[in-house]
Every structure is written in C-alpha cells, then in structure tokens.
Amino acid sequence: MILNVARKELKSVFASPMGWIILALLQFGFGTYFLNGVNEYFEVMSGAIRPAERTGVTMFIGQSVFGLASFVMLFSVPLLSMRLISEERRSNTLPFLFSAPLSLTEIVLGKFIGLVAFLSILVAMISVMLCTLNAWADVDFGYIFSNVLGLWLLVASFSALGLYFSSLTAQPVVAAIITFIALFGLLIVDRFLTGDDASLANYLSLMHHFQPFARGLIDTADITYFLLFIITFLTLTVRRLDADRLRG
Amino acid sequence: MTTLTVEANNLTRIYGGREAVSDVSFTLSKGEVLGFLGPNGAGKSTTMKMLTGNLAPSKGSVSICGVDMMENPKEAKALIGYLPETPPLYREFTVDEFLAIAARLHGVNAKHIKVAVQRAKERCGLSEMSKRLIENLSKGYQQRVGIAQAIIHNPMVVILDEPTVGLDPIQIRDIRALIKVLGGEHSVILSTHILPEVEMVCDHVQIIDKGKLVFNGSIDILKQQRHGNKLLIGLTKPPANDELLKVPGVEAVETLPNGLLSVRYAAGQAPAEALVQAAVAKGWGLHQISPDQTSLEDVFVQLTYQDVAA
Numbered sequence: 139m140i141l142n143v144a145r146k147e148l149k150s151v152f153a154s155p156m157g158w159i160i161l162a163l164l165q166f167g168f169g170t171y172f173l174n175g176v177n178e179y180f181e182v183m184s185g186a187i188r189p190a191e192r193t194g195v196t197m198f199i200g201q202s203v204f205g206l207a208s209f210v211m212l213f214s215v216p217l218l219s220m221r222l223i224s225e226e227r228r229s230n231t232l233p234f235l236f237s238a239p240l241s242l243t244e245i246v247l248g249k250f251i252g253l254v255a256f257l258s259i260l261v262a263m264i265s266v267m268l269c270t271l272n273a274w275a276d277v278d279f280g281y282i283f284s285n286v287l288g289l290w291l292l293v294a295s296f297s298a299l300g301l302y303f304s305s306l307t308a309q310p311v312v313a314a315i316i317t318f319i320a321l322f323g324l325l326i327v328d329r330f331l332t333g334d335d336a337s338l339a340n341y342l343s344l345m346h347h348f349q350p351f352a353r354g355l356i357d358t359a360d361i362t363y364f365l366l367f368i369i370t371f372l373t374l375t376v377r378r379l380d381a382d383r384l385r386g
Numbered sequence: 387m388t389t390l391t392v393e394a395n396n397l398t399r400i401y402g403g404r405e406a407v408s409d410v411s412f413t414l415s416k417g418e419v420l421g422f423l424g425p426n427g428a429g430k431s432t433t434m435k436m437l438t439g440n441l442a443p444s445k446g447s448v449s450i451c452g453v454d455m456m457e458n459p460k461e462a463k464a465l466i467g468y469l470p471e472t473p474p475l476y477r478e479f480t481v482d483e484f485l486a487i488a489a490r491l492h493g494v495n496a497k498h499i500k501v502a503v504q505r506a507k508e509r510c511g512l513s514e515m516s517k518r519l520i521e522n523l524s525k526g527y528q529q530r531v532g533i534a535q536a537i538i539h540n541p542m543v544v545i546l547d548e549p550t551v552g553l554d555p556i557q558i559r560d561i562r563a564l565i566k567v568l569g570g571e572h573s574v575i576l577s578t579h580i581l582p583e584v585e586m587v588c589d590h591v592q593i594i595d596k597g598k599l600v601f602n603g604s605i606d607i608l609k610q611q612r613h614g615n616k617l618l619i620g621l622t623k624p625p626a627n628d629e630l631l632k633v634p635g636v637e638a639v640e641t642l643p644n645g646l647l648s649v650r651y652a653a654g655q656a657p658a659e660a661l662v663q664a665a666v667a668k669g670w671g672l673h674q675i676s677p678d679q680t681s682l683e684d685v686f687v688q689l690t691y692q693d694v695a696a
Contacts, residue, residue, distance in 0.1 A: 142490045146476075149487070153478040234474035234535070237438045238491040239464035384442045 139240055143248020144255060147222070151256050160218070161259065164210060168264055171206050175199035176271075196278040197354075200268060204285045204352060207264055211257070211293050212321055218256065219300025220314035222249050223375075227308040236383070246375045250294075250301055250368075257293045261286060281354040288351020291364035295344060296321055298371035305378045389416045389451075391465075391543050391573040392437065396446035399432050399597075406432045407597045409446075414543075414590070419569035421588035421605075422577035429597040430577040431471055434547050437575070438468040451542055464493055467541035471548060473532025477521035481512055481531055484520055485538055492539035506534040509567075511560055525552040533561065537568065544568055546576040550583060562587050616678035617649045617658060622671030629668075633660050648678055 151157040179198050226232045235245050265286045271277050299320060304313040324344045340346050344367075347360040392414040399407040407429040414420050424430050435441035437448055439455050439462065448455040453462040476484055485503040494502050507513050510530040515523060520531060529552055536544055549565070550558045565587045568574050578584060584591055585605065593601035624647065627639040635657035638650040651657045658675060665672035 139491075139493075142487075146487050146491070149483070150476060150478055153483075229475075229477070230470065230472040231474040231476060233435075233438075233440050233468065233470040234488070235491070236440045237463055237466060237468040237470075238488075239460045239493055240491065241460060383440065 140244050140248045140251065143235070143240065143245055144252035147249050147252025148255055151218070151252075157256065160214065161263075164214065164260055165263055167210065168203055168207065168267065171203050172199060172267055175202045194278055194281075195271060195275050196268070196281050199271070200281060200285055201352070203264060203268065204289055207261075207289055208292055208348065208352075211289075211296060212325065213318070215257070215293060215296035216300055216314040216317035216321065219253055219297055219317060220304055220310040222253060222301050223305040223379075224307050224310045224313045228310070232382075242376045242379050242383075246301065246372055246379065250297060250372060253297045253301070254294050257297065258290065261290050261293065264289070278354075284351050284354045284356050287356065288348050288360075291351075291361065292344065292348050295364050295367045295371075298368040298375075299324075302371040302375045302378070305375045390414070391416050391451050392575070393449045393452075394433075394437065394446070395448075397433060397436055397443050397448065398445035399429075399436060399441065400444040405597050407436070407443075407594075410594070410597075410599050411446075412592060412599070412602055414573050414575065416542075416573055417570060418590055419565065419574045419576070419588045420590045420592065421584035422575060422592055422594065423579065423581070423584060424577075424594040425579065428594045430594060431547055432597075433594065434468075434545055434575070434577060435470075438466055438545055439463055440468075440470075464539075465542040467492075467536035467539065467544045469532045469536040469546045469549060473528055474535075475520045475528055475531055477519070480517050480519055481507070481523075481534075482516045484531065485534055488535040489538045492541075494539050502538050502540070506538045509537065509564060510534040511557075526554060526557050529553055530557070530561075533564070537572075540572075542572055544572050544574045546574065548577055548579075550578065550580070558583075615651050615655075617651065617661070618674070618676050618678040619647045619649055619661065619665075619672070620645070620674030621647065621665065622673060623669065625668065625670055630661075630664075633657055633664050635660065646674070 176195075176199060179195055182198075183192055223232075226235070240248075265282055268282050269277060269279075296317075300313070300317040303317045303320065304310070306316075307313050321344070324342065326345070327339050327343045330339070347363045350357050350360055390413050392412075394413070395411050397407055397410040398405060410429075410433055412420075422430050422433070432441065436443045437455075439448075439459050442456075448462075450462045450465045453465065455462045476487070479487070482503060485506055486499055489499045489502045490496075507516065510533050512527070512530055512534055515527060515531075520528060523531065529549070533546065533549055536546065546565070550561055553561060562583065565574055565576065569587070569589070576587070588605055591601065591603065591605055592599055624641075627641070627647075630636055630639045630647070630649065635651045635655035636649055637652055640648045640650075642648055649657070649661070662672060662675065664670075
C-alpha cells in the first residue's frame with residue numbers, strides 16, 4: 139500500500155515535463171562540474187605541487203561534484219517537496235487519500251518514499267558518472283560509496299523536513315520558502331558557533347554530520363542522526379494530518 | 387432479511403464550542419438509497435465527512451457493515467466509496483490513469499484493475515474520455531470522474547455529496563439513473579438540496595437543520611407532506627369563498643396574492659371533479675386547476691415547526 143502511494147507520487151512528478159526538466163538541468167550542471175574537474179585535475183597535478191600534496195582523481199573530482207550536489211539539493215528539494223501535501227490541500231484531494239483504506243502513516247511514508255525515489259535517480263546518475271572514471275584510472279569506490287550514502291541520507295532528511303512543512307500550509311510556495319529557510323539554517327548553524335566542538339548547535343547541524351561522509355568516513359553516529367531526523371519529521375507530519383481529522 | 391450497512395450513533399461534532407452536528411443517529415440497510423436534505427450549512431457535509439472517516443466525531447460512533455470506523459478505520463474505509471463536495475481529482479492525470487490509481491489505492495486486485503476501470507467508465511459514461519487529461523474536462527465530466535472513483539472498488543456503501551451539482555439536465559438524468567442502479571446492490575447516501583431529486587431516487591429521506599435531524603423516514607411520508615391536500619384554482623370570475631366551501635370535500639379557501647385560489651380539502655377526498663363541474667355550471671370562468679405543490683422550503687418549515695410543536 140505504501141508503494142502504491144509512492145508510485146502515484148512518482149507518476150505525478152513525471153506526468154508533467156517538470157520531472158524530466160529537473161533531471162536534465164541538474165544532470166547538465168553535474169556533468170559540467172565533472173568535466174571541469176577532470177580538466178583542472180591535470181592542470182593542478184601536472185607537477186606544480188610536491189608529490190606528497192597530490193590527491194587522487196576520485197577525491198579531487200568527487201569533492202567538487204558532491205559539494206555542488208549537496209548545495210543544489212538545498213534548492214531543489216524544497217521545490218519538489220512543496221507540493222506533496224499542500225498542493226493536495228489546495229485542490230481538495232486529501233479526502234481521496236483519507237477515505238481510501240490507508241493509514242496516515244502509510245500515506246506519509248508513501249509520499250516520502252515517492253520523493254526520495256525521484257531524488258535517488260539523481261544520486262544514482264551522479265555516482266554512475268563518477269564510476270565512469272574507472273575506465274582511465276583506479277577509482278576509489280569506497281570514497282564514492284561513502285559520498286553517495288551521505289548525499290542520499292542528506293537528501294532524504296531534506297525531503298522529510300520538506301514534507302512536514304508542506305503539511306502545514308495550503309500554499310506550496312510558502313512551504314518551499316519555509317523549508318528552504320529551515321534547511322539553510324540547519325546547514326549553517328555550526329558556522330555561527332564554531333570552536334566548541336561539543337556544542338549543541340554543532341550537533342544539530344546537518345552539515346556537521348554530512349562532512350564525515352564527504353571525507354569518506356562512514357560513522358554510525360552520523361547515520362543514526364540522519365535516521366532520527368527523518369523519523370522525527372515524518373512523525374510530526376503524521377501528527378499534523380491526524381490533527382486535520384480531529385480538529386477539522 | 388435486511389442487513390445493516392451503515393449505523394450512526396449519536397454523531398456529534400463541535401467546532402469551537404458550536405455544535406455543527408448534534409446527536410445524529412440513523413441506520414441504513416443494504417439496497418437502500420438515503421437522501422440527505424438540508425439548507426446550506428446545516429451539517430450535511432460534516433456528517434458525511436464523519437461517516438467516511440475524514441473527520442473524527444466529537445461524540446458518537448459510526449460503523450460500516452458492523453466494522454467500527456474508529457477502531458478499524460482501514461477495514462471500514464475499504465467498504466466505502468466517497469465523493470466529497472469538491473471532486474478530489476489529480477488534474478495532471480488522464481481519466482484512465484487516475485481511475486487506475488484510485489482502484490489500486492482502494493485495494494483492487496492488480497489483475498482486476500483494468501476491468502474495474504472499464505466498468506466504472508461505462509457506468510459513468512466516460513468511455514470516450516479515457517485518454518483526456520482531467521484538467522481539460524468540463525465540470526460535468528469532472529463530476530462524473532469523481533463518481534467513477536467512488537464506485538471503482540464496488541463498495542458496499544456509496545456516499546455522494548451533492549453529486550448532481552454542475553451537471554446539465556441530461557447528465558443529471560443519467561446520474562440519477564446510475565444512482566438508482568447502484569441502490570440495487572449497494573447502499574447509497576446522497577446529499578442534495580433539490581427536493582425533486584430526492585423524490586426520484588431515494589427510498590429514505592433525512593432532513594437536517596442546524597445540525598439536528600428534524601425528519602427521518604420513508605419518502606412516501608414526505609410526498610404526502612409535499613402534496614399537502616391542496617388544489618390551485620384559477621377563476622376569471624371568482625365567486626365568494628363561501629360558494630366554494632359548499633363543494634363537497636373542500637375545507638378552506640384562500641386567495642393568493644397572484645389572484646389564484648388555494649383550496650384545501652380533507653385527506654382522502656378528491657374534490658377536483660366536483661369543483662370543475664361547479665365552475666362550469668355556475669360560469670366562474672375556470673382557466674386553471676392543478677395540485678398545489680409546496681416548495682422545499684415550505685415542507686422544510688413545516689417539518690421543523692412540527693418538530694418544535696411535538
């Protein structure tokens with residue numbers, strides 16, 4: 139049942155050219171960065187620096203591509219997540235889901251999975267693009283894997299937050315703006331309070347937990363952070379929809 | 387033997403201290419069509435939302451075919467098809483796509499989805515529109531898609547909130563015929579504020595006013611109320627009212643502002659023929675005679691008034 143809801147969401151993204159255009163534009167952006175990365179690698183590494191300071195091609199290109207990807211997702215996820223519930227609220231289609239034999243949890247999970255599935259296409263395309271380097275060089279697959287996992291968890295967290303803000307309002311644009319502000323705040327909160335490594339702000343920052351993945355380090359504490367983040371906002375969304383039913 | 391499909395017990399819904407629906411109880415058996423009447427804002431839609439589990443009642447309970455809506459919402463909802471006031475349509479899909487999604491979400495077996503979609507389209511006269519985007523359909527066709535999604539999984543109870551709004555007369559006739567057909571195998575609840583519609587399709591009628599059920603009974607009782615034992619007579623040379631009272635069966639005569647006479651007669655009597663004969667014999671210049679049908683408002687006021695008096 140959850141998958142049926144997810145399928146419906148995915149279908150509605152691709153029902154209009156929106157879905158295809160987003161995929162194409164973003165892939166174009168990543169592709170350009172990837173090519174630039176390859177060119178720069180040869181320029182930078184052609185003997186200008188000492189051998190000890192040289193980095194591998196995977197890391198050099200990966201850093202720029204995944205850095206861009208996490209930044210681009212900050213803008214694109216709110217735009218994709220905004221319509222999930224608020225659009226349904228605005229066009230009065232929520233009763234359709236509410237009167238179908240579905241629990242609220244199934245509806246929310248379905249919508250979440252639908253969006254994450256769409257974003258996974260992007261993440262998958264990035265990783266395939268980087269893996270093509272293997273034809274000419276020895277690619278560090280571990281590094282790519284950790285980056286892909288980190289990006290995927292980051293994107294899923296963005297989606298959960300976006301889904302929640304989408305359930306608060308009937309105006310998709312408002313939902314997008316609030317989501318963007320909230321994400322931006324969570325990303326940079328550690329910039330304001332640097333120094334103390336153990337501070338609460340540091341712990342809450344999404345970027346703080348994404349960084350280890352970007353360096354190629356998979357830490358279960360970070361994975362747990364992202365999972366808790368996702369579960370928290372999905373639960374809040376369910377509660378928000380339940381309030382609709384109770385309060386009317 | 388009749389089986390109960392819908393049971394509502396003391397449904398109450400409070401919005402900010404005001405009771406939008408209070409203490410509504412009724413039952414519906416298999417194969418019955420129930421008409422829900424009432425003026426705007428009477429609580430029709432609120433009651434329907436509670437019946438379909440879209441809104442939690444403040445007090446009371448709903449059970450569908452014996453399954454409680456609060457305790458087993460999924461099982462209960464599977465037995466219901468619901469068309470809300472505004473048809474819930476995903477405008478970016480075609481009719482076929484949308485109905486397939488509706489079927490899937492309502493738990494129709496994957497193998498039967500095609501058949502179910504086909505059947506729902508035929509029943510609602512949508513076969514020509516299969517590949518059209520819902521966005522581009524006219525209001526009437528959108529309404530039909532709304533009805534199609536409500537009946538796609540062949541539910542035990544079909545709940546339609548003002549199904550004929552925005553349709554042209556021919557479509558209204560089709561939809562009414564469809565509702566009658568549905569009434570044969572399912573239970574149907576429909577809300578409306580058009581009295582003739584209720585007369586045509588419903589077996590049972592409920593009138594709701596200010597959240598309270600003021601009338602609950604069979605359609606025949608309402609029909610009697612509506613006809614109200616009155617005749618409307620137009621005379622070019624009307625005699626004194628006493629003359630008319632001499633005609634057997636006539637109980638009271640009232641002159642209406644538009645010059646016509648409203649004649650009330652005793653229940654069970656039919657003084658029409660006697661009146662015509664008297665008019666011809668005495669040269670009153672009869673030019674019109676017809677049963678005086680009171681409007682919905684009149685019946686409504688009457689019923690509300692009776693309820694207060696009782």
